[in-house]
Amino acid sequence: MNTTRTTLLTFAALLLLSAGLMSFAFTQKVTKIYLIGDSTMADYSTYEGEDYMNKRYPLMGWGQVFQELFDEKAIASLGHLISTDSVLVDDRARGGRSTRTFFEEGRWSAVYRDLHPGDLVLMQFGHNDAAKEKTERYVATEGYREYIRLFVTQTREKGGIPIVLTPVNRNYPWKEGKLENVHGEYYQAAVEVAGELGVHLIDLTQRSMDAFTEKGEAYVTAHYFMNFEPGVYPNYPEGSKDNTHFQPEGAKAVAELVLEGMVELKR
Known part of the structure; x- marks a missing residue:
């Protein structure tokens, strides 16, 4: 009888311990990194x-290869931004979107609803905002500034x-032999709004120009961007x-530039 009672008590204790461990596991905080932007940031495998x-x-x-960069060493180097041991990249970027269309389609509101304290939002727009000939996506620089302020x-x-x-x-x-800035006033607007609001800024324009220049025009054209002959x-x-737009090698190179930029940010 005592043996049976002891067995039952042991079993009950194990159940409680198991439940406690499961509860602990499910309540562990994961820092989500939301990516909002255009085709250069998008994860096409999720379309x-x-x-x-x-x-x-x-x-x-x-953004399609960003998650794979977050190993233990990378996360440890981001202690000024991330206080958890786990990171989940949530890429909401979509091709053809400007700041305005990303907002108007409800894509931003969906991110806003899901945001939790401590989550990161990386925003990269400008390619489509500047497309004057495509009125369905074009945004003048002052509108571009306002949407960045809103985001x-x-x-x-939150x-x-x-x-x-x-x-x-x-x-x-x-x-x-040197790549120059093609983004003009949209580049300057992003820099100025970040300064105005005292928000973290990663100058991906400059970082990419420097990195691409170092690799050289011929290499970058053939290996980073979508340039190849018929039948390949x-x-x-x-x-x-x-x-x-990027091939896999180019996408990974840019993702690494973004991570480097995050590591170098200060509180």
Whole structure:
């Protein structure tokens, strides 16, 4: 009888311990890193209703490979931004979106609803905002400033940490072996709004220009951007000449630049 009672008590204790451990595991905080922006940041493998490998590969946004960079060493180096041992990248960027269309389509409100204190929001817009010939997405620089202000302010309202990124540079213009800034007043607007609001800034425009220049125009054109001859990839039977969007090597290179920028940020 005593043996049976002891067994039952032991079993009950194990159940309680197990439940406690499970509860502890489920309540552990994971820092989410939300990415909001355009095609250069997007994860094409998450596009609903599309077969990425049989439709878009090797097209890849830098956000598509961002998660794989967050090993223990990387997370430890981000103690000024992240207080947890685990990071989950949630890439909400989509091709063709400007600050305005990202907001108008309800994409920002969806991020805002999901935000928790301590989460990060990395915002990188500008490519589509500047597209004057595409009126459905175009945003004048003052509107661009206002939407960045909104994203920053509302991130802070939820206890999140906003980080403004200047737009990654396109693969032009090159002058005397050096890549120059193609983003003009939109680049300057992002820098100025970040300064005005006292928000973290990663100058991805400058970082990408420097990194691409170091690699050289020929290498970057052939290996980083979507430039290849007909027949190389089944999804692009006619080839591709695209100096805005990335192949996998380019996407990873830019993702590494962003992580380096995060490490160098100060509180």
